[in-house]
Amino acid sequence: LLTAISIERCVSVLCSTIRRPQRLSAAVCTLLWVLSIAVIATVTSLCLSHEHEHCRMALISMYALNFLVFAPAMVISSTILFIKVQCGSQQHQLRRLYIVIFLTVLFFLLFALPLSIWNFLQQFGYSLVPSQVVFLLACINSSINPFIYFLVGSCRQRCSLVSLHVAFRRVFEE
DSSP, rough: HHHHHHHHHHHHHHTTOOOOTTTTTHHHHHHHHHHHHHHHHHHHHHHTTTOOOOOOOHHHHHHHHHHIIHHHHHHHHHHHHHHHHHHOOOOHHHHHHHHHHHHHHIIIIEEEEEEEHHHHHTTTTOOOHHHHHHHHHHHHHHHHHHHHHHHHHBBBBBBBOOHHHHHHHHTTOO
């Protein structure tokens, strides 16, 4: 979903003169949820049916898809978006939203992607770092988004601490 959000925001900024369908984002997210559920269900059924070789290949495919297709698409679209917003004369509110998206993607790459890479390498018998390290990074990723929203939402003219409610409201005003 981060990939879909990143690409959708990037396309909407780059093609701001073209009117896109109103429910496009909801349709894309729904499609991705259905695809994700289908992939997870397939992998789970293969692994639970004790088809070890099929399970291993499904896991390898899923992890490879994650960091060879989705992660690069997210990085490229978020980088384009960030550069466009920094160079353009966007409203302050939109700029804040794009910074939140960029930071969310950045921290996903730093903290969540290592788990996919670690899982991928585990399928081939490699273990470069202990599992506790990658699981800790994944936990940090799961917990960091509210802090991103708070920090970006609390920075108006200058950074000052405001209530959590106000910070969330400012970030999600758009």
